[in-house]
Amino acid sequence: MLLKDKVVLVTGASGGIGKAAAIGAARHGADVAINYHSDEAGAADAVAQIEALGRRAIAVKGDVAQVETAQAFVDAAVEAFGKVDVFVNNAGICPFHAFLDMPPEVMERTMKVNLFGAYYMVQAAANQMVKQGHGGSIIAVSSISALVGGGMQTHYTPTKAGVHSLMQSTAIALGKHGIRCNSVLPGTIETAINKEDLADVAKREYMSGRIPLGRLGEPDDLAGPIVFLASDLANYVTGAALLVDGGAFVNLQ
Ligand SMILES: NC(=O)C1=CN([C@@H]2O[C@H](COP(=O)(O)OP(=O)(O)OC[C@H]3O[C@@H](n4cnc5c(N)ncnc54)[C@H](O)[C@@H]3O)[C@@H](O)[C@H]2O)C=CC1
Ligand SMILES: C[C@H](O)[C@@H]1OC(=O)[C@H](O)[C@@H]1O
Numbered sequence: 001m002l003l004k005d006k007v008v009l010v011t012g013a014s015g016g017i018g019k020a021a022a023i024g025a026a027r028h029g030a031d032v033a034i035n036y037h038s039d040e041a042g043a044a045d046a047v048a049q050i051e052a053l054g055r056r057a058i059a060v061k062g063d064v065a066q067v068e069t070a071q072a073f074v075d076a077a078v079e080a081f082g083k084v085d086v087f088v089n090n091a092g093i094c095p096f097h098a099f100l101d102m103p104p105e106v107m108e109r110t111m112k113v114n115l116f117g118a119y120y121m122v123q124a125a126a127n128q129m130v131k132q133g134h135g136g137s138i139i140a141v142s143s144i145s146a147l148v149g150g151g152m153q154t155h156y157t158p159t160k161a162g163v164h165s166l167m168q169s170t171a172i173a174l175g176k177h178g179i180r181c182n183s184v185l186p187g188t189i190e191t192a193i194n195k196e197d198l199a200d201v202a203k204r205e206y207m208s209g210r211i212p213l214g215r216l217g218e219p220d221d222l223a224g225p226i227v228f229l230a231s232d233l234a235n236y237v238t239g240a241a242l243l244v245d246g247g248a249f250v251n252l253q
Helices: 016-027 040-052 067-081 104-132 157-177 201-209 220-230
Strands: 007-010 031-036 057-061 086-089 136-141 179-186 241-244
Touching (some): 007 016, 007 067, 016 031, 016 086, 016 136, 031 040, 031 067, 040 057, 067 104, 086 104, 086 220, 104 136, 104 179, 136 220, 157 179, 179 220, 220 241
Parallel strands (some): 007 031, 031 057, 136 179, 179 241
8 A cells, every 4th residue: 555545636537547547546545536627427437436445536527728727626635635645647638630730729729738737737736735744746647758759749749748847847846845746658558548549550550569568558557657656665756757658768679
């Protein structure tokens, strides 16, 4: 039990990596507050799975692109559980689109959800942790795409580099409060975000062929690394970025 009686908040946790991280935290003894955008059934299922593990859970609806969502989420968690120990910024979108004719609204929505949303959420969680006075752990779900590009992801990869950079800067800003800030950099993980993209058989085979461990990732592959960074096992880890990609990044030839 690495997170016994900790309170963990996860954004975008009605499915995919966020849901796996929320349930993974509960498996390690945490009570969990999840933010979700619109998938009521997915959010209810995450709550039910956490409660089945004997932990408490709440689901709070909100669009992370709206500034006020962040404080409302933190307030709801504090009202339910009394504190915030761990904050996982996970919510994100990746509407694949070519560069030369990128619609401004697609670019701006991606920035607002992935980067602005992360900024306001992390700020709200950090203020709560500072007020509590006993430190905390913040983890951003960045991406291998913080380090490498994607021709159909010119609006997306800068947001992932941005949240990685945000963790580096907040690690400095919040170190004196005992708040650690790190990012995980997933490779290609099969979730709703890339269902359509990976439906292309040739693309799917190319992507899995690039991975030394021989398979695409699953949401649960992120749960362990996130729980580790959240836990006291990572007490002296801050400003770090952990690739969770089956070895894809280092596979040049
Ligand atoms: N699946 C992959 O290959 C990779 C995913 N990531 C990142 O992991 C994170 C989670 O994505 P996945 O689980 O893969 O996909 P997903 O589509 O299953 O999950 C994304 C979650 O974010 C939520 N969300 C989207 N817009 C939101 C908004 N405005 N407000 C609140 N919630 C919102 C969605 O409802 C969903 O629950 C994202 O930040 C993504 O960029 C990073 C690297 C690889
Ligand atoms: C959604 C993509 O399949 C996925 O997102 C990322 O961040 C990875 O780099 C993959 O491109």
